[in-house]
Amino acid sequence: MTSLPKTQRAWRVVTQGLPKDALRLVTDLPMPTQLEPGRVLVKVEAAALNPVGYKMMRLLPNFLAKRPVTAEQDFSGVIVNRNGTKWADGDAVFGLLGEGSMAEYIAISATQLAHRPTNITPIQASGLGVCTLTAYASLFKLGQLEEGQSVLINGGSTAVGAFATQLAKSKGAKVTAVASGKNEEWCRKLGADEFIDYTKVDIALYLSKNPPATKYHVILEAVGTADPSLYAQSEKYLQPGGVFVSVGPQPHGVRELPMFGRLLFNVLFPGWMGGVSRRWTLVTVHKDGEILEKISTLITEGKVKPIVDSVFEFEDALKAYDRLMTSRATGKVVVKVISDTE
Secondary structure (H helix, E strand, O other): OOOOOOEEEEEEEOOOOOHHHHEEEEEEEEOOOOOOOOEEEEEEEEEEOOHHHHHHHHHOOHHHHOOOEEOOOEEEEEEEEOOOOOOOOOOEEEEEOOOOOOEOEEEEEHHHEEEOOOOOOHHHHOOOHHHHHHHHHHHHHHOOOOOOOEEEEEOOOOHHHHHHHHHHHHHOOEEEEEEOHHHHHHHHHHOOOEEEEOOOOOHHHHHHHOOOOOOEEEEEEOOOOOOOHHHHOHHHOEEEEEEEEEOOOOOOOHHHHHHHHHHHHHHHOOHHHOOOOOEEEEOOOOOOHHHHHHHHHHHHOOOOOOOEEEEEEHHHHHHHHHHHHOOOOOOEEEEEOOOOOO
16 A cells, blocks of 8 residues: 555535635645445545535534535546555545545545546535435436437426436436526536526526426425425425435525425415425435446446536635526636646
8 A cells, every 4th residue: 555644635514604614724634544334445536416415414403414524526536546446446436425525535434435437537526415416316216218209307406406407308107397597508418308487587487387288297496495385385296106216305494494495385384274285305315325426337338427616726615616606607616626627
């Protein structure tokens, strides 16, 4: 095994707040020394940001988040200590942690990794973990989407939505994407068959008046909005037995809490009590290396392509968060942990 340093650089969440206040770049974080059985040591090449990262920084108090902790989940890198697992030192991998990918080295379960496809770079691979697993679980585990069925993706230009579009098309399903009109061409290039511009119409009202000839089998709400209207009217455009899958409503302030309350009412109360007679479910991400390997195969076959919005140097991670927080990123915002990473 290559000689390793005793300390490393990492971006640590040290307090509650926005990234500019919550994050600190440390240069003396101790290296993982004793690896538990089943865990490997990975030298991180690139890490990708997820919106949930900065939202949890802002919302969770320190005692609940158990800070300080190293930021983020997604990464790509190279195994430097296989620790008796199926992997080999030098294997190029990608995956996700519960937290801690914004560091030079990470210890991780061997089951949370997949081989990096040879036709993509470490930067492209770094953002595959959370978003592809979220999209896969939403469509196929929860939605049971099959060939010939249809899905509505609200948030087609989000990272989750973009991967969901590609995964649905790889299955032979029909995709309707909802996004801003400026992203229509981009969504269609990813495979969207139909497109709705939310800046021009109220989506729930539009679909209520113009339901598809065959109602959707799955609706994926990939924006994280607390607005209950799309689900509240879904009986008009979602099939009986269909499922409304949400990445999780995320109120952005006190003013949105009433909307969140209405959504809870619609979800918890049956139709005869004023609720909605369509199933609503929340997607959760399981760190599943086997599914990541399926994603890796689809990428190798050219059926799914990684999507990178922008790339920042490790020292410029706060600028990367600034980009992510604009909500205008189309694809993943990536931080290079090794400066010459491609």
